[in-house]
Amino acid sequence: MKRTCDVCVVIPNYNRTALLRRALNSIVEQTVRPNEVIVVDDCSDPEYLEAIQLIVEKFEGELNIRLMVNDTNKGANYSRNRGLFSAKAKFVAFLDSDDIWMPTKLERQIKEINRAKENDGRPILSATARYRVDAHGEIIVRQFGGRSLSQQKIRKSNFLGTLSSVIVETWIARHIHGFNESLPACQDWDFFIRLSDYVQFVGIADPLCVYVDHDEDRITLNNKKRLRAHVFIYRHHIRPVLGGKSAGKAEFYRNIAEDYQELGNAIRAAAFYAKSVVAASWKNERTAGLVTYALSKYYRLRPPGSIKQQRYARYRHLMDDLRKDAKACAEIAEHSALIRGLMV
8 A cells, every 4th residue: 555645636637538547657756646536527528527437436446536527617726626625635726737757756746845845834836847748748847937936037037937847735625715717817826925915935956747748639628818918917916016027027028029929919029029029138127118119110020930849949949958867867867767658
């Protein structure tokens, strides 16, 4: 019998069967298992729901698992909140049904959390490094946002990246009322920003989470949702803390430029791309506005290449640099084989 830890895993799910089975299997393969798993199904179609119920039943011999089914389709963050407020464990971990965990994820994370609690009584938010992989399990990039969290840092960029790497103390997640269900996207970023007022952060540099990248399948509607969410984040979180100055907002502006570019709005894309360039490299705030205006005119005449493709090119460069180190290269090869096995 494997050891367990005081963690509830919340998995939102909608019309997924094989992927849900894969995610649950990655929990079974943990060296230390959670003492509770809650799958919250978001009113899947009847033909899927029957299969989902059978999948959950098959895991009952391995996990303390239960299935909750929403009466109507209300979205992933309603489902996460329902799981969060039903959890009995001290900590909650989130796992999207299309993502997976490396086998030592919970053991390593809980060990570091317990160590941190010995010296600091504040509630915990913990995140690990992650592999971003494509649908076939091929590694795109290894990402880690660092070991520190501050109000300023998390507002400049959602460096935590994915909820599937996160463990948070249950009571503090409830205290801030969980996830904002009215947001069309970026609910995880909003959640992290609101938590940053209360928590100590435990960042783990080992890539213990596998985020399956569906960016290639992104549709226009998703870009519209992300753009609306970015505007909300700016108005409610960034502007009140970071003010009107551009310093530190380069990544934020570049993300908005990408949204507009994917939506086909070249003028707005050029304006925000110019803002991102100035925020990244221009130190003189007095002349920043003038330079931004001039650059926006330039990028309207000579639009930048695909910002999305630039992002993926940066990922490739990062991986190429990592593989130059023999030890890192061997580790990536080992992890790649493990990931492919977990995704079968």
